[in-house]
Amino acid sequence: MIPRVTGVMVQYSKVCKRELWLFAHQIHYESDYIYLGRLIHQESYPREKKNILIDSVISPDFLKERRKTIVFEVKKSSKLEEPVRYQVFYYLWYLKQKGIDAEGEIVYPKERKKEKVILTRDIEKEIPQMLENIKKVVEKSVPPEPIRKPYCKKCSYYEFCWC
Numbered sequence: 001m002i003p004r005v006t007g008v009m010v011q012y013s014k015v016c017k018r019e020l021w022l023f024a025h026q027i028h029y030e031s032d033y034i035y036l037g038r039l040i041h042q043e044s045y046p047r048e049k050k051n052i053l054i055d056s057v058i059s060p061d062f063l064k065e066r067r068k069t070i071v072f073e074v075k076k077s078s079k080l081e082e083p084v085r086y087q088v089f090y091y092l093w094y095l096k097q098k099g100i101d102a103e104g105e106i107v108y109p110k111e112r113k114k115e116k117v118i119l120t121r122d123i124e125k126e127i128p129q130m131l132e133n134i135k136k137v138v139e140k141s142v143p144p145e146p147i148r149k150p151y152c153k154k155c156s157y158y159e160f161c162w163c
Contacts, residue, residue, distance in 0.1 A: 004056065004057045005057070005131050005134050005135070006057060006059070007058050007060070007073075007088075008023065008087070009023065009024060009134055010086050010087050010089075010090040010131075011080075011083040011084060011086065011087040012083070013083075013086075013130065013133065013134045013137070014080075014082055014083035015080060015151075016147070016155070017137050017144040018146050018147070018157070018161060019155065019157055020134065021137055021138060021140065021143040021144060022157055024137075024138040025138075025143075027160075040074065040110060044107070044109040045061075045062060045072075045074065048061075048062040048064075048072075049062060054094070054095075057094065058090070058091050060072060060073060060091050062074075068101055068103050069095065069100055069101070070102065070103055070104070071092060071095070071102050071103070071104045072104070072105050072106075072107060073088050073091075073105075073106045073107070074107050074108075074109065075106060075108055076110065077110070077111070078113060079151065080151065081106075084106055085106065085115075085117055088104035088106060089104070089117065089119055089127065090127060090130075092104055092117070092118075092119040093119055093124055096119065096124070103116065103117065103119075104116070104117030104118070105117065146162065
């Protein structure tokens with residue numbers, strides 16, 4: 001059975017197909033980087049209700065209602081900006097399918113940086129194909145071969161792939 005595509009799966013699909021497959025098959029490893037990210041998430045924006053689960057599919061870090069719904073994603077570092085952007089694009093696309101007009105904001109508390117994210121028509125058209133590609137990777141009986149990338153050493157799957 002193919003799991004529902006989550007925002008984390010969308011992010012991993014942009015980073016590493018092997019990481020996506022391992023995560024989707026519930027092979028999880030915890031690293032200091034994961035723990036640090038969780039700590040930053042917990043300590044930042046303490047007044048916000050966090051981890052809003054919508055339809056057991058998407059889980060933005062928190063939401064705010066302004067003139068539109070604002071979807072927030074809190075991240076430890078801006079090193080992998082594009083994958084995180086796509087995670088937020090997916091949240092915005094998903095909400096749009098439910099009739100909710102929203103914008104996104106990625107915040108990097110340690111860097112004191114934030115980025116506004118708006119779903120464009122081009123990205124909106126790209127999402128369904130991206131979801132199909134994710135499902136194809138996840139359906140495989142074995143994980144894709146590892147591809148060495150500059151950020152592999154900080155990945156929680158590093159030892160699984162390279163040792």
